[in-house]
Amino acid sequence: MSDLTARKAALRAEARQLRQAAHDAARESDAAGQACRLLTGFLSGRAGQAIAGYMPIGTELDPRPAMAELARLGPVAVPVVEAPAAPLRFDLWTPETEMVAGAFGAAVPARSEPVEPDVLIVPLLAFDRAGHRLGYGGGFYDRTLARLREGRDVFAVGLAFAGQELSGLGLEPTDAPLDAVVTEREVLTF
């Protein structure tokens, strides 16, 4: 195992614990609801642009309240894994969309209506104050942002509990930078 792989594995283990603790604490505080309200306000200026959210897995912050609000203003989509090491596809989602279990633990729409997103709400294990993120290690969002940004400006906003902050995550040149991070406490822009 290279030093970098070992360092990322250690950071992921630490980040999972931080997210679990933040998620458990948030049951009492409505931190997820507050983060969603900040996110909705932050993105409402982009009404009409196509926005990709995500279906939460495990202890990820649940973005669906924000997605439901934003879906009243314009198209909202969710990610679908087409193949390992390939960019994600995004399929149209509304609160009424029929969902089925997807390959990686997240629900996906039963029927695919592909959407090219202008804005990505990105799940993460950890973020830092420079806009770097740590994911599960599949490189899906890195590849997806790299592909989408070849053609045009695509805005990536990480959504996380404030407790998911770590320092020094910018470790690899392929790590696609975030444009903003929204937590229950603040909106960071980079």
Ligand SMILES: Nc1nc2c(c(=O)[nH]1)N(C=O)[C@@H](CNc1ccc(C(=O)N[C@@H](CCC(=O)O)C(=O)O)cc1)CN2
């Ligand atoms: N909600 C959500 N949807 C997503 C992603 C994500 O990170 N979160 N993805 C981003 O790439 C893609 C799916 N890729 C994934 C890659 C790895 C694991 C994974 O390692 N899962 C853990 C369990 C997670 C938990 O319960 O906390 C595992 O299987 O051990 C999950 C999704 C597309 N959809």
Ligand SMILES: Nc1ncnc2c1ncn2[C@@H]1O[C@H](COP(=O)(O)OP(=O)(O)OP(=O)(O)O)[C@@H](O)[C@H]1O
């Ligand atoms: N644009 C890219 N082209 C080719 N390989 C890439 C690209 N982006 C990332 N990778 C590779 O994918 C692997 C996993 O990347 P990384 O550890 O950054 O995933 P992650 O950002 O934590 O996970 P995810 O984006 O799925 O949530 C690494 O080996 C990385 O080199």
